[in-house]
Amino acid sequence: MYYRKYKPCNDLDNYVECYFVWDSEGSMDTSMIVESPPNGFCSIVFNYGNQYSLTNKRYERLNVPMQFVSGQNIYSFKLFLQGRIGIAGIVFRPAALSTIFNLPMYELVEDRLDLYKIFKRELVDKYVHAIEGSASEKEKVNQLEDFILHQVHILKPEPDYIDEAANFIVQHNGMLEVSDLLKNSCMSRRTFERKFFQKVGLSPKYYARIRRIAYLCNLIAGKKKVDWAKIFYECNYYDHAHFIKDFEEFTGRTPNQYLQENTELANYVEKSHQQN
Amino acid sequence: MNTATHLQNELSIKNACIEFMFSYQQKNLQKMLSLCDTDGIVEFVPLGDGGVGKIGELGKAIWGGLMECFPDIDNTLDSAIAEDENTVRCQVVIRGTQVKDFADIKNKGKHFDSDHIFIFRLNENNTINHINISWDHEDFKRQLGS
Numbered sequence: 001m002y003y004r005k006y007k008p009c010n011d012l013d014n015y016v017e018c019y020f021v022w023d024s025e026g027s028m029d030t031s032m033i034v035e036s037p038p039n040g041f042c043s044i045v046f047n048y049g050n051q052y053s054l055t056n057k058r059y060e061r062l063n064v065p066m067q068f069v070s071g072q073n074i075y076s077f078k079l080f081l082q083g084r085i086g087i088a089g090i091v092f093r094p095a096a097l098s099t100i101f102n103l104p105m106y107e108l109v110e111d112r113l114d115l116y117k118i119f120k121r122e123l124v125d126k127y128v129h130a131i132e133g134s135a136s137e138k139e140k141v142n143q144l145e146d147f148i149l150h151q152v153h154i155l156k157p158e159p160d161y162i163d164e165a166a167n168f169i170v171q172h173n174g175m176l177e178v179s180d181l182l183k184n185s186c187m188s189r190r191t192f193e194r195k196f197f198q199k200v201g202l203s204p205k206y207y208a209r210i211r212r213i214a215y216l217c218n219l220i221a222g223k224k225k226v227d228w229a230k231i232f233y234e235c236n237y238y239d240h241a242h243f244i245k246d247f248e249e250f251t252g253r254t255p256n257q258y259l260q261e262n263t264e265l266a267n268y269v270e271k272s273h274q275q276n
Numbered sequence: 277m278n279t280a281t282h283l284q285n286e287l288s289i290k291n292a293c294i295e296f297m298f299s300y301q302q303k304n305l306q307k308m309l310s311l312c313d314t315d316g317i318v319e320f321v322p323l324g325d326g327g328v329g330k331i332g333e334l335g336k337a338i339w340g341g342l343m344e345c346f347p348d349i350d351n352t353l354d355s356a357i358a359e360d361e362n363t364v365r366c367q368v369v370i371r372g373t374q375v376k377d378f379a380d381i382k383n384k385g386k387h388f389d390s391d392h393i394f395i396f397r398l399n400e401n402n403t404i405n406h407i408n409i410s411w412d413h414e415d416f417k418r419q420l421g422s
Contacts, residue, residue: 058359074355107290110357190301193352197294206354206367 001025001085006141012148012202014159015096017041017170019144021137024049024085031082035261037251038210039072040170042092043107046144049086054079057252058061058110067115067124067270069097071108072201074210075102076251088131088140090148094166094207098199105201116125161185162199165192166207174212175236178204180261210234213250217258226259290356293364293396297353303343309336316405322413331407340413345383346372351392359395366394369409374420384421 001024008016047066054062056077064079072094098105101118115124127147134140165181179206185192196204214236220226237243247255299307311378314332321327329335342349342398349372356366371389374381397406 008333058357074357106294106356190350190389194298197353201355203352203369205369206350 001028002137004137005091009145009149012145012152014163015100015152015157016148016156017093017112019093020087020089020091021140022085022087023137027084032085032260034079034081035076036073036079037214039214040072040094040174040207040211042072042094042097042105043070043089044068044092044097044148045087045089046055046115046128046131047087048128050081050083052081052085054078056110065114065116067128068112069103069108069115069118070112071097071105071110072207072210074110074202074250086132088144090144093163094170095159095163096157097197097273099159099163100151100155105199106197107138107201109201115159148163161187162192165196165204166200169204169208173215173235174208174210175215176208178208209246210250213246216247217251220255220259224259226255229257231268288402289358289362289398290364292398292402293352293366293394296396297351297368297394298405299365300339301351303349305336305340305343308339312404312407313399316407319409321410327337331404335407341378342372343415345376345378346388348373362398362400364396366396368392368394381417381420381422383415386420388416388419390416390419403415 001022002210003020003022006019006021008019011261041206045068046063051066053063054064054077055077061080095105097103097108115263127143130143131140134143161184165185168181169176169178171213182189182192187195196202196207200207202210212235214229219231219234232243235243237246244254247253247258251258253261288315296308296311299305309332312331312335314330314336317328318331318335319328320334320338327334349370351371352369354367354369358365359365360372368391369389371387373387374383374385377383392409392411392412395408396404399405
């Protein structure tokens with residue numbers, strides 16, 4: 001089994017964070033549960049393997065559409081996978097789905113929407129078949145890139161200050177003064193917050209909190225022991241109480257519970273960045 | 277590609293709730309009420325039994341009172357999550373500066389900044405017919421010097 005990430009071409013740098021391909025290379029003998037903390041990104045996902053389900057705060061067990069667009073996840077969720085895993089996806093920068101497709105992103109928070117509701121069936125099917133039929137990971141990634149390049153070519157999106165501000169939050173892993181972004185926006189606070197809410201799905205401050213937790217979860221992923229003092233420092237928390245509040249709100253567990261229950265994921269998932 | 281409008285129509289249960297919060301931000305009480313069934317119930321949870329009443333009566337009185345006693349009242353909508361087909365949970369930060377006594381809270385000219393949870397229930401016409409509002413009332417009073 002592999003899970004690999006790929007960088008986009010320069011033309012898509014404003015919109016795409018990365019592509020990923022997750023493949024079990026055949027049918028798995030046993031079922032698998034994988035947990036994912038919020039990461040601050042949105043995605044379009046094509047599934048060429050077996051259908052899987054998920055559990056989150058809203059759904060006890062939801063059969064995930066085979067191809068879907070996903071908005072911001074605020075809370076951790078669990079995927080239940082069995083049979084063949086064959087998933088390829090485009091991970092978008094926080095405001096990009098709105099900038100490219102004019103989607104109201106607040107509608108997609110904590111939700112997944114069937115791609116057939118957004119794109120013509122023939123278009124979606126064309127790419128699913130192409131990804132499924134690709135002989136290599138590289139070819140699958142090329143199909144993902146072709147899909148999004150085609151859309152950008154047709155729709156001619158124009159990123160604005162909200163894209164810039166959201167990307168800045170990502171770049172700083174949520175550790176910044178959101179009021180500084182407002183100062184540079186040439187907008188009133190209300191206008192800035194409203195536009196950000198439309199394009200990212202959340203308020204700037206709340207998004208920054210999620211992004212910081214995402215960074216923190218990435219720091220502790222796969223570890224059995226953590227130097228929490230060092231983590232507080234690296235993640236710029238004022239105090240223990242703020243840290244615990246954010247951690248429990250977004251992951252649903254205490255930091256130690258999270259460590260105990262989440263280490264298994266690292267045994268399954270190989271993470272690597274490769275140039276496309 | 278289908279249009280964003282098409283998508284919005286299909287997913288629109290959040291729209292009334294978001295519009296409600298934006299109208300609150302603009303202190304447009306009439307607009308807030310126009311999004312609701314005024315005979316529907318509002319629960320200001322920390323206020324106990326006295327905090328339960330009709331949206332068009334108790335809701336109107338409390339929101340109107342807040343706008344009068346905190347004329348710069350404002351909010352930031354952090355998130356709006358559909359909990360089921362008829363329910364939307366909005367996480368909101370409300371802030372304002374007191375200029376008049378509000379209920380049992382004497383005016384000391386202080387500012388508050390308080391996390392609120394609004395849980396909206398909507399009917400089949402996307403009209404809000406139930407609102408449940410929670411916040412840390414002790415902290416709210418403490419910030420106002422009460």
